[in-house]
Amino acid sequence: MSIIVYTESENGKFKKSAFEVASYAKAVADQMGTSVTAIAVNAPENSDLGSYGVDKILNVTNDSLHTFNAEAFAKTIAQAVEKESAKVVVVGSSANSKFLAPILAAKLKAGYVPNVVAAPDSTEPFKVKRTAFSNKGFAHTEISTDIKIVGVSNNAFGLKENQAEASVEDFSPELGDGDFSVKSVDIDKVAGKVTIADAEVVVSGGRGLKGAENWGMIEELADVLGAATACSKPVSDMGWRPHGEHVGQTGKPVAANLYIAVGISGAIQHLAGVSASKTKVVINNDPEAPFFKAADYGIVGDAFEIVPKLVEKLREFKAQNA
């Protein structure tokens, strides 16, 4: 009956979001008076999960799961759900989690609600709060199937420490060739770079930066903040930046602690995708730019003057606070 949580890892290391989904699962378990079982795939050093309320870890060691495969991962989780007779499954919001969750939903005939931002409103009926309309609203959604899948938004619930003695049990899913009929042939990913999905700080540039050649200062700003870089849609459409950096309603969603928008006007489609960020800073030379209405802090002025100064100031700040 315990709550199953899929704790994502990469190269054997848990993502920060793994601890957030574990914290969430613990909150649901408390509400329902049950325990939390985590599934860790090829992440043998998993004792940290106990700090976030996980009671049991299903430790999966399987060479064929070194590269993510949505079908095979969904099947692994489905088998764990069956084994534990779980009624609630908690997953995250990464591209991989959002890929496997619907597959899992169909396998378990389970209702799935993504983008959930708070512990359940109630567990009987099972009702959760999620964002809808690209962050322009929230919906309170009831799941009426026997098994329920909750997809937790990044950075919304937060990390909640909760010491538990996590027991570890080896778990071997039964997988066949048919589960690998979508084959990964190449992964093109810059190693060591913070991704928009995982970043606590995102620095984003718009058309106000005039051209691809001016992104050096954006990268420097991101670098000093340990941030990911992002951009507005026209910037990626014009090829100044790769499509993967486009954020907004039709791009990637951003739910960072700090979002810094440089030379971005703040069109409704842009704001829709980034407004879940906690603190928003705008640098724009037009005091009428709509983004100022949606921001927490703003500087009206020329980005080409302000950004280099900000980089310098932050370097000083870092040196002092190191």
Add this chain to the structure above:
Amino acid sequence: MKILVCISNVPDTTSKINFTDGDTKFDTNGVQFVINPNDEFGLTRAMWFKEKQGATVHVATVGEATVEPTMRKALAIGADEGIRINAAPTDGYYVAEQLAEVVKNGAYDLVIAGRESIDYNGGMVPGILATMLGMNFVNTCINLEIEGDTATAIREIDGGKETVKTALPLVIGGQKGLVEESDLKIPNMRGIMMARKKALNVVEPIEGTKATQDVSFDKPAPKGQVKLVDSVDELVDLLHNEAKVI
């Protein structure tokens, strides 16, 4: 090759969002509806397959009669035939079940859906649909090539891209990148005229599962006034001491 493009009918991206009936319903008053942007990229890619590889392209939607203008637009862009399952699309699981029936009956080789609908942001219909039918599935697809029965797709992953190979029959969850923004087709007069004569078949829904239900809605708390600062020193100070984000 027989392609089905799934079309979700959504409020235009500039729409103001309001709720009505005691915050239990989305207020459609004054809202303009459009083809979900992710589906528009998929439809344009389907037209490319039609032109270059001789595919037949159908479009399907689960929706009530009010969605017909959106379907006519899809036909005007160049789809050969439309199917409307006559039911309110209130739940992703239910929508997938309805579409699964259409895909089974139509023996499609490729189903192009979007990564997510921009209204309820479910991001679940294509994955559920594929799994129900035992078809291969690639999500957040930004490039798709088909040769015979083999598909090569690129999908966006966090921080990069992954190339995958798989076989038809296939379902994808597509998005921008599948075609470029500049390739999107605006229906011309001839397309609009032709669309009027194309079949838009209405079928009644099969019995399905209502897995989830939106009980009520609310809106984010209004934003406080922005604090305008004059210097980067002040900004760094505020970010550190007030917002506590650095």
